[in-house]
Amino acid sequence: MGARVITITSGKGGVGKTTATANLAVSLATLNKKVVCVDADIGLRNLDVVMGLENRIVYDLVDVVEGRCKLRQAMVKDKRVPDLYLLPAAQTRDKTAVSPQDMVALTDQLREDYDLILIDSPAGIEWGFRNALAPADEVIVITNPEVSAVRDADRIIGLIEAEERRIPVSLMINRVKPEMVRRGDMLSVNDVMEILSIRLLGVVPEDQEILISSNKGTPLTLEDHKTPAGEAFLNIARRVTGENVPLISLDQKGGVLRRLARMFGSSDST
Amino acid sequence: MDDSITLKGIKQGLLVTVKPDGRWTELSSRLMTLIDSQSSFFRGAQVTLSLGERELRRHELANLQTALAKRDVTLLAVLSNSAMTQASTRKLGLETQLEALAHLEGKGLEPVQSLRPPPIDPEEHGTTGVLVKRTLRNGRTVHSHGHVVVVGDVNAGAMIVADGDIIVWGHLRGTVHAGANGDEGAVVCALHLAPTQLRIAGYITISPDERRRKPRPEMALVRNGRIEAESWEL
Ligand SMILES: Nc1ncnc2c1ncn2[C@@H]1O[C@H](COP(=O)(O)OP(=O)(O)O)[C@@H](O)[C@H]1O
Numbered sequence: 045m046g047a048r049v050i051t052i053t054s055g056k057g058g059v060g061k062t063t064a065t066a067n068l069a070v071s072l073a074t075l076n077k078k079v080v081c082v083d084a085d086i087g088l089r090n091l092d093v094v095m096g097l098e099n100r101i102v103y104d105l106v107d108v109v110e111g112r113c114k115l116r117q118a119m120v121k122d123k124r125v126p127d128l129y130l131l132p133a134a135q136t137r138d139k140t141a142v143s144p145q146d147m148v149a150l151t152d153q154l155r156e157d158y159d160l161i162l163i164d165s166p167a168g169i170e171w172g173f174r175n176a177l178a179p180a181d182e183v184i185v186i187t188n189p190e191v192s193a194v195r196d197a198d199r200i201i202g203l204i205e206a207e208e209r210r211i212p213v214s215l216m217i218n219r220v221k222p223e224m225v226r227r228g229d230m231l232s233v234n235d236v237m238e239i240l241s242i243r244l245l246g247v248v249p250e251d252q253e254i255l256i257s258s259n260k261g262t263p264l265t266l267e268d269h270k271t272p273a274g275e276a277f278l279n280i281a282r283r284v285t286g287e288n289v290p291l292i293s294l295d296q297k298g299g300v301l302r303r304l305a306r307m308f309g310s311s312d313s314t
Numbered sequence: 315m316d317d318s319i320t321l322k323g324i325k326q327g328l329l330v331t332v333k334p335d336g337r338w339t340e341l342s343s344r345l346m347t348l349i350d351s352q353s354s355f356f357r358g359a360q361v362t363l364s365l366g367e368r369e370l371r372r373h374e375l376a377n378l379q380t381a382l383a384k385r386d387v388t389l390l391a392v393l394s395n396s397a398m399t400q401a402s403t404r405k406l407g408l409e410t411q412l413e414a415l416a417h418l419e420g421k422g423l424e425p426v427q428s429l430r431p432p433p434i435d436p437e438e439h440g441t442t443g444v445l446v447k448r449t450l451r452n453g454r455t456v457h458s459h460g461h462v463v464v465v466g467d468v469n470a471g472a473m474i475v476a477d478g479d480i481i482v483w484g485h486l487r488g489t490v491h492a493g494a495n496g497d498e499g500a501v502v503c504a505l506h507l508a509p510t511q512l513r514i515a516g517y518i519t520i521s522p523d524e525r526r527r528k529p530r531p532e533m534a535l536v537r538n539g540r541i542e543a544e545s546w547e548l
């Protein structure tokens with residue numbers, strides 16, 4: 045069967061799906077996995093921008109589905125890491141140009157040659173979500189520690205659980221600000237987990253470097269210097285590959301920086 | 315022996331159970347024959363009819379009520395788990411639940427036993443129930459003419475509507491409506507009762523804004539014309 049297909053989704057827009065897809069893809073590639081990411085956000089593509097590959101796009105996903113090019117021709121190689129490819133979304137079409145069956149057929153073609161296929165979903169629970177979910181072997185739901193984002197994540201998890209085939213779902217909490225949590229102004233990881241009660245894959249802190257890196261088109265994991273969010277994404281990537289990287293809880297005592305290092309840093313930090 | 319019609323003394327008077335199978339016209343005339351044969355026993359009696367699944371239209375029930383009235387028998391309530399029969403009962407201004415007759419307690423024949431069913435026993439006068447063994451997430455709804463039991467949480471954005479009681483073995487955050495057909499005796503129980511909105515029959519309430527209160531099992535019920543929550547003794 046080859047590759048695992050992992051769909052990254054959220055319900056609510058703007059919580060960090062595209063950021064997470066780009067950073068996980070790069071992290072997984074640096075861990076020597078063969079990775080393809082598929083931008084399923086037809087009509088609002090931006091995974092290519094965040095990955096810095098926009099200027100190399102010739103064909104896109106809709107061209108493949110409608111037979112205007114071979115799948116291989118539409119794949120954009122990221123030259124900064126060994127084995128990372130992007131299958132971009134079409135910018136000029138709308139999401140109905142692709143069906144769930146198209147997505148299954150397309151990923152089936154890719155499974156042979158890769159280890160991981162990451163699918164970046166559009167916001168919402170309709171067509172685009174169905175397209176992104178159809179080929180998924182696993183789903184990562186992203187939320188922010190914010191009531192409305194958690195609500196939407198809960199809705200999405202309910203829809204995935206209602207599918208006939210059992211699809212494992214795990215959660216990634218993005219943009220956590222430990223100071224705000226401590227002041228009681230933001231939901232804590234525990235608050236979110238109490239509501240959603242599914243497997244926690246990882247927590248990513250709020251990090252200004254994300255914005256800078258997205259604008260540059262250089263995912264954080266490719267930067268020379270270490271960043272809290274970059275380290276968090278790398279840890280999540282390692283968990284995706286099956287490595288046992290412990291989660292560190294928010295409730296531990298200590299200075300904010302030390303706690304940040306413990307929470308998001310590499311597994312060996314103390 | 316013919317057991318299609320059985321009689322039982324209850325707190326609220328006389329409970330007449332008519333088997334849900336067999337033709338109604340035949341059974342109702344058999345009931346009248348029975349009453350006529352023991353007219354002194356029945357005279358002045360207050361009767362609750364239990365019909366199980368049987369579907370009765372309003373005119374059928376109205377005819378029965380008239381026939382009973384001629385024999386000086388008062389029809390108080392009709393218990394049924396057929397939506398049609400319940401609707402017919404309500405249209406005639408009769409009760410569909412025994413609890414609604416609490417004010418009549420002690421006026422009837424000798425009390426045999428309390429007929430208030432334990433919340434989730436589907437055997438008691440044929441009430442149906444729904445058991446949900448997972449978290450009810452945002453966007454999910456459960457509707458039932460009986461009771462609803464959830465083993466798991468009920469998250470915000472989920473909704474439960476039940477003609478009977480609602481029991482949540484978990485954290486209740488969503489919206490629930492118990493006694494949705496007007497039964498003010500219905501209750502809502504949860505290990506952690508913090509609904510977005512809670513309704514019982516025609517009453518509505520929202521959770522008080524107490525943050526970080528240590529959760530304890532609670533039961534919400536209608537008392538003194540409003541919904542109150544009390545500790546749920548397990
Ligand atoms: N951990 C983070 N810290 C700071 N900003 C973030 C973080 N994650 C995402 N962002 C910012 O949030 C915005 C939305 O992210 P994006 O990945 O496009 O969300 P989505 O794909 O879910 O719509 C972007 O401007 C991104 O830079």
Ligand SMILES: [Mg+2]
Nearest residue numbers: 061062085090
């Ligand atoms: Mg996006």
